[in-house]
Amino acid sequence: MFNMLDLSKVLSDTVLYPALLQKINQKTKPLGALGRVEEIALQIGLIQNTLSPVLHRPIIFVFAGDHGVTQAGISPYPQVVTQQMVLNFLQGGAAINVFAKQMGFELCVVDAGVNADFDESLWLNHEFIHELIHEKVAKGTQNFLDKPAMTDVQCKEALGRGADLVQQALAAGSNVFAFGEMGIGNTTSAAAIMHVLCNLPVSECAGRGAGLDDAGVQHKIAVIEQAVAHHQGRLNSAEAVLAHLGGFEIAMMVGAMLAAASARAVVLVDGFISSAAALVAAKMHADFLPYCIFSHCSNESGHRKLLAYLNAKPVLDLGLRLGEGTGAVLAYPIIQAAVNFLNEMASFESAHVSEKGA
Amino acid sequence: MFNMLDLSKVLSDTVLYPALLQKINQKTKPLGALGRVEEIALQIGLIQNTLSPVLHRPIIFVFAGDHGVTQAGISPYPQVVTQQMVLNFLQGGAAINVFAKQMGFELCVVDAGVNADFDESLWLNHEFIHELIHEKVAKGTQNFLDKPAMTDVQCKEALGRGADLVQQALAAGSNVFAFGEMGIGNTTSAAAIMHVLCNLPVSECAGRGAGLDDAGVQHKIAVIEQAVAHHQGRLNSAEAVLAHLGGFEIAMMVGAMLAAASARAVVLVDGFISSAAALVAAKMHADFLPYCIFSHCSNESGHRKLLAYLNAKPVLDLGLRLGEGTGAVLAYPIIQAAVNFLNEMASFESAHVSEKGA
Numbered sequence: 001m002f003n004m005l006d007l008s009k010v011l012s013d014t015v016l017y018p019a020l021l022q023k024i025n026q027k028t029k030p031l032g033a034l035g036r037v038e039e040i041a042l043q044i045g046l047i048q049n050t051l052s053p054v055l056h057r058p059i060i061f062v063f064a065g066d067h068g069v070t071q072a073g074i075s076p077y078p079q080v081v082t083q084q085m086v087l088n089f090l091q092g093g094a095a096i097n098v099f100a101k102q103m104g105f106e107l108c109v110v111d112a113g114v115n116a117d118f119d120e121s122l123w124l125n126h127e128f129i130h131e132l133i134h135e136k137v138a139k140g141t142q143n144f145l146d147k148p149a150m151t152d153v154q155c156k157e158a159l160g161r162g163a164d165l166v167q168q169a170l171a172a173g174s175n176v177f178a179f180g181e182m183g184i185g186n187t188t189s190a191a192a193i194m195h196v197l198c199n200l201p202v203s204e205c206a207g208r209g210a211g212l213d214d215a216g217v218q219h220k221i222a223v224i225e226q227a228v229a230h231h232q233g234r235l236n237s238a239e240a241v242l243a244h245l246g247g248f249e250i251a252m253m254v255g256a257m258l259a260a261a262s263a264r265a266v267v268l269v270d271g272f273i274s275s276a277a278a279l280v281a282a283k284m285h286a287d288f289l290p291y292c293i294f295s296h297c298s299n300e301s302g303h304r305k306l307l308a309y310l311n312a313k314p315v316l317d318l319g320l321r322l323g324e325g326t327g328a329v330l331a332y333p334i335i336q337a338a339v340n341f342l343n344e345m346a347s348f349e350s351a352h353v354s355e356k357g358a
Numbered sequence: 359m360f361n362m363l364d365l366s367k368v369l370s371d372t373v374l375y376p377a378l379l380q381k382i383n384q385k386t387k388p389l390g391a392l393g394r395v396e397e398i399a400l401q402i403g404l405i406q407n408t409l410s411p412v413l414h415r416p417i418i419f420v421f422a423g424d425h426g427v428t429q430a431g432i433s434p435y436p437q438v439v440t441q442q443m444v445l446n447f448l449q450g451g452a453a454i455n456v457f458a459k460q461m462g463f464e465l466c467v468v469d470a471g472v473n474a475d476f477d478e479s480l481w482l483n484h485e486f487i488h489e490l491i492h493e494k495v496a497k498g499t500q501n502f503l504d505k506p507a508m509t510d511v512q513c514k515e516a517l518g519r520g521a522d523l524v525q526q527a528l529a530a531g532s533n534v535f536a537f538g539e540m541g542i543g544n545t546t547s548a549a550a551i552m553h554v555l556c557n558l559p560v561s562e563c564a565g566r567g568a569g570l571d572d573a574g575v576q577h578k579i580a581v582i583e584q585a586v587a588h589h590q591g592r593l594n595s596a597e598a599v600l601a602h603l604g605g606f607e608i609a610m611m612v613g614a615m616l617a618a619a620s621a622r623a624v625v626l627v628d629g630f631i632s633s634a635a636a637l638v639a640a641k642m643h644a645d646f647l648p649y650c651i652f653s654h655c656s657n658e659s660g661h662r663k664l665l666a667y668l669n670a671k672p673v674l675d676l677g678l679r680l681g682e683g684t685g686a687v688l689a690y691p692i693i694q695a696a697v698n699f700l701n702e703m704a705s706f707e708s709a710h711v712s713e714k715g716a
Contacts, residue, residue, distance in 0.1 A: 031569060356435055356569055
C-alpha cells in the first residue's frame with residue numbers, strides 16, 4: 001500500500017550537501033558555533049532539496065487509541081482517561097493545546113480507536129474549540145497478552161487512514177508534521193514493539209509510563225514477556241509486530257509518518273510512543289529516518305536507549321514524559337530558528353566582517 | 359551603589375511554594391510529566407510572587423566591548439571583528455537579530471567599551487535597523503597581563519550604566535531580560551574570572567573560544583596564569599576580580615543582571631561569558647542566583663563546569679558557542695511555555711479527568 005513512497009537517501013546528496021555546508025559556514029559566526037541548529041538547517045535543506053527551505057503551516061496530529069492490555073493492569077490510570085483526555089483536547093485544556101497555540105501549530109485530534117462512542121451525549125456540558133476527526137478503527141485493541149492487538153486488515157486500515165490524513169494536510173500546504181498520541185497503556189505497547197524490533201531486553205524498554213511504582217514496572221515487564229512469548233513465530237515483519245503488539249494510534253501514526261516523509265516533509269517525532277512509531281516506519285522503509293527530527297529525550301526510561309538505537313540526537317532534554325506531541329511542539333521554535341538563520345543571517349562578505357585568522 | 363537591592367530568598371517561600379506546587383500538580387497530566395518546564399513555572403511564580411506569572415516585553419541587551427589582552431594573541435580573530443559585528447547587529451545580519459526577531463525580543467545593542475569611534479564615517483554605506491546605545495566606558499580594556507583591565511572607577515561606572523539601562527527597560531514594562539555579549543578575547547577574560555572565583559584550575563576554565571587550536575588553548579592558559587599571578591593579592595573581592603580581569607561588557611552585564619534581579623525580573627543567562635557575569639553577580643549578592651534561568655550549556659569547554667559550580671541546570675544543550683545572547687533567546691519559547699501551561703491548562707477537576715489510581 002505504500003508503493004507511492006519514494007524516499008531518497010537525502011543525507012548523501014553530493015551536490016546540495018556541500019552547497020548547504022558552504023552557505024552555513026559563510027554566515028557571520030565562528031565555524032560550527034550554532035551547533036545542533038546548524039545540523040537541523042542542513043537536514044531540512046536536504047529534505048526540501050533547496051538552499052532556502054521554508055516551513056509552511058506546521059500541523060500536529062494527536063492520535064488517540066485504547067489498549068486491551070490495560071486489562072492486565074499495566075497502567076496506574078483507568079482506561080476512561082483516554083476518552084476524558086480527548087474531550088480535554090477538544091476543549092483546549094491540555095498541555096498540547098497550550099503549546100500548539102503558542103507555537104502556531106494547527107492541532108488535529110484524531111480518534112484512531114478510543115473505547116468510547118463520541119456521540120451527542122458526550123458533547124453535553126462541554127464547549128469544544130476543536131472538531132474530533134473520526135477515524136476509529138475499533139473500540140480499542142484486543143488484549144495482546146493472548147490475542148493479536150489487531151487484525152492485519154485493521155492494521156492496514158490504520159496505516160492507510162494515517163496516510164490519508166497527511167495527504168489532506170499536504171494538499172492544504174503543510175510541510176512540517178508533528179505527531180503525538182494519547183492512549184492509556186500505550187507505553188506497554190511501545191515497549192513491546194521496541195523489545196522485538198530492537199532485540200533489547202524488556203527491562204531496557206519498559207518504564208514507569210504515567211507513574212508506575214517498582215512493582216508495577218516489574219508486572220509490566222512480565223506482561224510484555226508473556227505476550228511476546230505467546231506471539232513468537234508470528235512477529236516476522238515490522239507490520240506483523242505492529243499488528244500483534246501495537247495500538248491503533250501507533251499504527252495510524254506510522255502511516256502518517258511514512259506519508260509525510262514520502263512527500264519530503266519534515267517529521268517531528270515526539271517522545272517514547274512516537275519514537276516507537278518511527279522505529280516501525282524505519283523498519284518498513286529503510287530511507288525513512290533522514291526525514292525525522294527527534295524533538296526530545298523523554299524521561300520514560302526506554303526512550304534514551306531507543307534514540308540511541310535509531311542513532312537519533314534529540315533536540316531537547318527536559319525530562320518530559322507526557323506525550324500528546326508536547327515535546328515536538330516545544331522544540332519547534334528551534335527548528336524554525338534553524339531555517340531562519342539559514343535564510344536571514346548575513347555572510348562574512350555581505351556584512352564586511354573579517355574571517356578567522358584574517 | 360547597589361544598596362537599592364533587596365533580593366529575597368524566593369526559593370524558600372513557605373506560603374507561595376506549596377500553593378504553586380499544588381496548582382502545577384492539579385493540571386491534567388501525570389505528576390511531574392512536564393519535567394523541567396514545571397520547575398521553570400515554579401521558579402517564575404516565586405520570582406514574581408504570584409500563582410499566575412506573566413512575561414512582559416522580553417528584552418535582550420547585547421553588550422559589546424574590546425579587550426586589551428587580545429594583544430597577547432589569545433583569539434584567532436582580529437579585534438576589529440568586535441566593531442564589525444556591532445555594525446552587523448545594527449544592520450540586522452547577525453544570529454541574534456534573526457533569533458530576537460523570531461522570538462519577539464526587543465534587541466538593544468550597547469557599546470560598553472568597543473575600541474572604535476562609532477561616528478558618522480562608520481555609518482556610511484550601511485543601513486541600520488537598530489540604534490546603537492552609547493555607553494562606552496573606554497576604548498577597550500587594558501591588557502590584563504600586566505595592568506588591571508580597568509580602574510575601580512571604570513568598573514563602578516560600567517556596573518552603574520548596566521543597572522541604569524535595566525531601570526529604563528523596567529520602567530517601560532519589561533520583566534524578563536536576556537543578556538548577551540560581543541567582544542573578541544572575552545572568553546579569556548571570563549575564564550580568568552572563573553578560575554579565580556571558582557578556584558578551579560585554568561585548564562578547566564579556558565577553552566577554544568571562537569576557534570583556537572590546541573596550541574592556542576595552551577597559550578591562552580599560560581596568559582591567564584601569568585595575569586592572575588601578576589595581580590595576586592589584589593583579587594580580594596568579586597568586584598576587584600571583575601576590575602582586574604573583566605571587560606566592560608561583562609561589568610555592564612553584571613550591573614544589569616543585579617538591577618533586574620533586584621526588581622524581581624527574570625534573568626535569562628546565555629553562555630560562558632554571560633554565566634561568568636552571573637558568577638560575579640552571585641559573589642556580589644548571595645541572593646542573586648534564584649532569579650536566573652540558565653538558558654543553555656555552551657560547547658565552550660569551561661561552561662559545563664561553571665554551570666555545575668553554580669548548581670545551574672541549563673534549559674538547552676545544543677552545542678552552541680556563539681554568545682550574543684543567542685542561547686538565551688532560543689530558550690525563551692520554553693520559558694514562555696512554562697508560564698502558559700501554569701496559566702492556561704485545565705485542572706483534573708475543571709476538565710473532569712480521572713486522577714491516578716482513581
